[in-house]
Amino acid sequence: MSITPLAALPAVRTAPAFRGRIGRDARSGHYAVPRRYRLHLSTACPDGLRIAVGHTLLALDDCCPVTFLPAVPDCPDGSHAVLRPLYEASAHRYAGPALAPVFSDGWSGRIVSTHSRDILRDLDQHFGDGAARLYPCGAEGGIEAVERLCAEDIEQAAQRAGREGGDPQALAVLLAALAELERRLTGAEFLVGDQLTAADIELWVALVQLDTVHRNHLDAAAVHAVAGHPALWAYARRLAAHPAFGTHLDLDGIARRHHGRCQGLEAAGAAVQILDWAGHAADAPGCPRR
Numbered sequence: 001m002s003i004t005p006l007a008a009l010p011a012v013r014t015a016p017a018f019r020g021r022i023g024r025d026a027r028s029g030h031y032a033v034p035r036r037y038r039l040h041l042s043t044a045c046p047d048g049l050r051i052a053v054g055h056t057l058l059a060l061d062d063c064c065p066v067t068f069l070p071a072v073p074d075c076p077d078g079s080h081a082v083l084r085p086l087y088e089a090s091a092h093r094y095a096g097p098a099l100a101p102v103f104s105d106g107w108s109g110r111i112v113s114t115h116s117r118d119i120l121r122d123l124d125q126h127f128g129d130g131a132a133r134l135y136p137c138g139a140e141g142g143i144e145a146v147e148r149l150c151a152e153d154i155e156q157a158a159q160r161a162g163r164e165g166g167d168p169q170a171l172a173v174l175l176a177a178l179a180e181l182e183r184r185l186t187g188a189e190f191l192v193g194d195q196l197t198a199a200d201i202e203l204w205v206a207l208v209q210l211d212t213v214h215r216n217h218l219d220a221a222a223v224h225a226v227a228g229h230p231a232l233w234a235y236a237r238r239l240a241a242h243p244a245f246g247t248h249l250d251l252d253g254i255a256r257r258h259h260g261r262c263q264g265l266e267a268a269g270a271a272v273q274i275l276d277w278a279g280h281a282a283d284a285p286g287c288p289r290r
Contacts, residue, residue: 016115017087017096022122030105030112032126034063037112039119040083040102044071044253047116048101050205054120056244057196058128069100071253072260086111117147120198134198142192146199150206153177158210162217171222182229189235204245207236212251212277213258216270223272237280246281 022030022037039055041048048069055066073080075098083098090110103113103122113119124134135143153173160170181203184191191199215223227233239245 016113016118017094017099018090018111018113019115019118020112021118022112022126024126034127035065036106037064038104038106039064039066040069040080040086040100040104041066042069042071042073042080042100042253042257043248043250044257045100046205046209049208049248049250050201051101051116051120051123052248053201053205053244054123054134054198056248057132057134057201058123059132060123060127063127064123071250071257073100078261085109120201124198132196134196134201136193136195136197139192139197139199143197143199143202146191147202149177149180150202154206154210155214158214158218161222162214166219166222171218171225175225178226178229178232182232185231185235187231200239204236204239207232208249208254208277211236211274212254213262215272215274216258216262220272223274227272227274233275237275240275240277240280241283246283249277249281251278251281 020030022028022032025031039051041052043049043052052066055061055064067082069080069082075081077097079098080100081098083100083102086102086104086109087094087096087098089108099114101114101116101119102111103119104110105112113122121135128134154177157170157174157177160167161174181191190196191203210226215226218226240249
């Protein structure tokens with residue numbers, strides 16, 4: 001698996017409107033102060049789910065509060081009306097969609113960032129107590145490689161493979177990526193090193209999307225091929241039972257969000273569920289969260 005800088009990740013969703021970062025001192029404009037910032041997330045969205053899991057792993061409830069948004073946005077363009085004032089305060093005559101996730105600054109009433117991976121990095125670097133690290137020293141390259149693999153060879157490939165008429169080449173890319181991950185996870189508990197990292201969050205969210213969203217547009221043979229990676233799906237099942245993961249898994253919200261946005265045709269693979277996500281998440285202490 002080649003390592004590609006994070007900046008080279010393709011824009012698989014709407015490009016982030018704001019990409020401010022948290023610095024270490026006042027000269028940066030945004031610096032780390034407990035309860036100064038707030039997250040606005042929908043866990044039915046993969047970006048929101050990724051941040052929510054990381055936020056819980058870092059135990060940041062008191063330091064950086066979260067406002068959870070509805071699974072289905074209340075505006076036709078995908079906007080959340082409650083976020084509109086933040087967007088308008090942050091950019092003069094802002095006319096674009098008010099999308100989640102948002103990392104906002106309570107002091108200024110403006111948005112710091114809408115870029116999920118930047119947000120997660122800043123939470124880890126500037127707000128965590130150091131006991132848990134999502135980006136441990138020396139692991140950044142490996143984590144970026146996993147981010148690229150999930151974005152390009154799982155998410156984008158699954159989308160192309162599920163289009164009407166199918167795309168055999170895209171399916172081959174997807175299956176090759178899953179085979180590589182299967183090899184890495186055979187006999188290993190985590191993707192990078194010997195602890196949970198952002199790479200595990202990234203892959204787990206990608207697998208949730210693969211089984212709850214993209215599977216609906218694949219034929220049954222393709223879904224059986226996707227499911228034929230026992231170490232990979234055992235890993236997904238194990239993480240679903242972890243309290244930081246399973247308590248944020250909103251299967252009903254994911255389904256409603258998908259059906260509200262998707263215009264593709266349902267395929268035979270929709271009937272072939274790979275994991276019982278609800279059952280495994282129910283094993284997570286404290287589930288259901290909401």
